[in-house]
Amino acid sequence: MATYSTNEFKSGLKILMDGDPCTIVENEFVKPGKGQAFSRVKIRNLKTGRVLDKTFKSGESVEAADVMDTEMQYLYNDGEFWHFMVPDNFEQYAAGETAVADAMKWLKEQDTCVVTLWNNSPLSVAPPNFVELTITQCDPGIRGDTATGGTKPATLETGAVVKVPLFVNEGDVIRVDTRSGEYVSRA
Amino acid sequence: MTWAPAAALERLRQRARLLADIRAFFACRGVLEVETPYLSTAGATDPAIQSLSVPMGGGRRWLHSSPEFPMKRLLAAGSGDIYQIARVFRGEEAGRRHNPEFTLLEWYRVGFDHHALMAEVEALIRQVAGDRLAAPAQVLTYREAMLRHAGVDPFQAGEMELSRRARSLGLDVQGSLDRDGWLDLLMSMVVCEAFPANTLTLVHDYPASQAALARVRPGEPPLAERFEVYWGAMELANGFHELGDAAEQRRRFQADRDRRAQQGLSPVPLDERLIEALEAGLPDCAGVALGVDRLAMCLFGVETLRDVLAFDWERA
Numbered sequence: 124m125a126t127y128s129t130n131e132f133k134s135g136l137k138i139l140m141d142g143d144p145c146t147i148v149e150n151e152f153v154k155p156g157k158g159q160a161f162s163r164v165k166i167r168n169l170k171t172g173r174v175l176d177k178t179f180k181s182g183e184s185v186e187a188a189d190v191m192d193t194e195m196q197y198l199y200n201d202g203e204f205w206h207f208m209v210p211d212n213f214e215q216y217a218a219g220e221t222a223v224a225d226a227m228k229w230l231k232e233q234d235t236c237v238v239t240l241w242n243n244s245p246l247s248v249a250p251p252n253f254v255e256l257t258i259t260q261c262d263p264g265i266r267g268d269t270a271t272g273g274t275k276p277a278t279l280e281t282g283a284v285v286k287v288p289l290f291v292n293e294g295d296v297i298r299v300d301t302r303s304g305e306y307v308s309r310a
Numbered sequence: 311m312t313w314a315p316a317a318a319l320e321r322l323r324q325r326a327r328l329l330a331d332i333r334a335f336f337a338c339r340g341v342l343e344v345e346t347p348y349l350s351t352a353g354a355t356d357p358a359i360q361s362l363s364v365p366m367g368g369g370r371r372w373l374h375s376s377p378e379f380p381m382k383r384l385l386a387a388g389s390g391d392i393y394q395i396a397r398v399f400r401g402e403e404a405g406r407r408h409n410p411e412f413t414l415l416e417w418y419r420v421g422f423d424h425h426a427l428m429a430e431v432e433a434l435i436r437q438v439a440g441d442r443l444a445a446p447a448q449v450l451t452y453r454e455a456m457l458r459h460a461g462v463d464p465f466q467a468g469e470m471e472l473s474r475r476a477r478s479l480g481l482d483v484q485g486s487l488d489r490d491g492w493l494d495l496l497m498s499m500v501v502c503e504a505f506p507a508n509t510l511t512l513v514h515d516y517p518a519s520q521a522a523l524a525r526v527r528p529g530e531p532p533l534a535e536r537f538e539v540y541w542g543a544m545e546l547a548n549g550f551h552e553l554g555d556a557a558e559q560r561r562r563f564q565a566d567r568d569r570r571a572q573q574g575l576s577p578v579p580l581d582e583r584l585i586e587a588l589e590a591g592l593p594d595c596a597g598v599a600l601g602v603d604r605l606a607m608c609l610f611g612v613e614t615l616r617d618v619l620a621f622d623w624e625r626a
Binding site: 152153160176182 | 483487490495548
């Protein structure tokens with residue numbers, strides 16, 4: 124079983140804490156000139172998303188978590204699972220609702236996502252930073268109104284609802300930043 | 311790019327001025343600048359310091375973690391007041407406020423006790439800091455600092471109470487600590503974090519178990535005549551009313567070596583020449599080591615050591 128010692132700690136390192144896979148967000152070395160050294164870390168639990176503070180005595184070691192980020196193509200949803208495929212080797216993975224979580228409202232078939240695997244099963248899914256989606260429902264556009272800065276809600280093909288400018292129409296394809304959930308432009 | 315310096319060139323100019331200011335301070339006070347070997351036949355026995363060594367033709371040599379031992383040999387030989395600005399080396403210490411090699415200013419004043427030297431450290435820092443420091447400095451005993459900011463009496467509380475206190479202060483600790491380990495944890499993560507910004511805090515009279523190379527004043531409890539200087543929460547300097555008793559020094563070296571063995575750390579040869587010098591007679595003196603890079607961080611208002619080093623560990 125692989126382990127990491129505190130002197131190998133750095134942000135991004137994947138470790139097991141209380142049985143859960145976690146990633147080190149921040150690591151600070153703390154040591155009085157005369158006395159005990161510590162690593163003060165912020166870790167994010169990859170299952171729950173919670174961020175915790177931990178203090179390790181220097182020299183302690185912790186079990187490595189077998190966690191890997193892999194680019195995959197989103198295939199389809201069967202009502203229970205979201206199916207992904209690694210383009211290089213056609214391996215398929217099925218992710219449940221907790222793993223897909225907030226990403227579900229941005230997933231469009233064929234788009235490339237980053238799927239985080241833990242012990243070879245999907246732990247979380249990150250959608251592309253930008254997605255292009257068709258508006259399936261919104262109030263009619265106001266022709267020529269590109270300046271007033273007003274917005275209206277629009278429902279997208281994936282079910283996500285975003286605020287769009289008044290001149291945008293049903294049937295338009297728009298570009299959205301999935302990190303903020305904001306409209307970027309017409310595609 | 312990896313060839314480029316870590317610090318901005320303007321910071322390096324400021325750093326050069328700081329070194330010149332430090333030398334002028336000591337020239338004014340008649341303190342002699344000295345240089346001592348970086349590679350010695352003995353290392354630091356302190357289990358909390360990892361001495362680095364270099365294989366040489368005639369056997370292993372140890373890179374100094376501070377110039378303390380040879381400087382005390384100079385004092386025993388009658389040098390009088392001395393100072394040194396040296397690069398020192400400590401393995402496994404890297405981070406925002408640590409670099410495995412860094413610049414230490416170390417000085418010794420004959421006839422001073424720790425209180426007289428604390429006043430001189432403050433005078434030096436004020437001289438180079440100008441109006442960046444709020445006046446006046448805060449002076450606390452170790453006990454006052456711990457009581458005030460961590461709510462524990464460091465001379466009464468046992469390991470259980472210290473660990474409970476740490477947990478209640480939100481510190482979730484992985485690994486087992488001894489009593490001094492818990493005290494170090496509270497000091498470096500709670501107590502000094504509460505020190506006022508842009509103010510010097512001087513902490514003195516440490517537990518005898520943390521005497522290092524300071525004399526211990528008998529009493530109930532016995533107190534180590536040791537002090538630390540903080541700028542805000544940043545530890546800048548550590549000083550002692552120096553231990554001159556050769557037999558006691560040998561006992562402490564031996565206790566360090568025993569603790570190293572218990573902790574599975576590699577043995578480090580103790581400095582017999584220092585013991586001989588103490589037997590010959592160290593004048594009553596106080597000494598202090600101050601981290602020059604950290605002082606530069608405080609003076610220049612930067613957040614990482616990297617910002618004041620031409621080439622930090624990653625670029626070395």
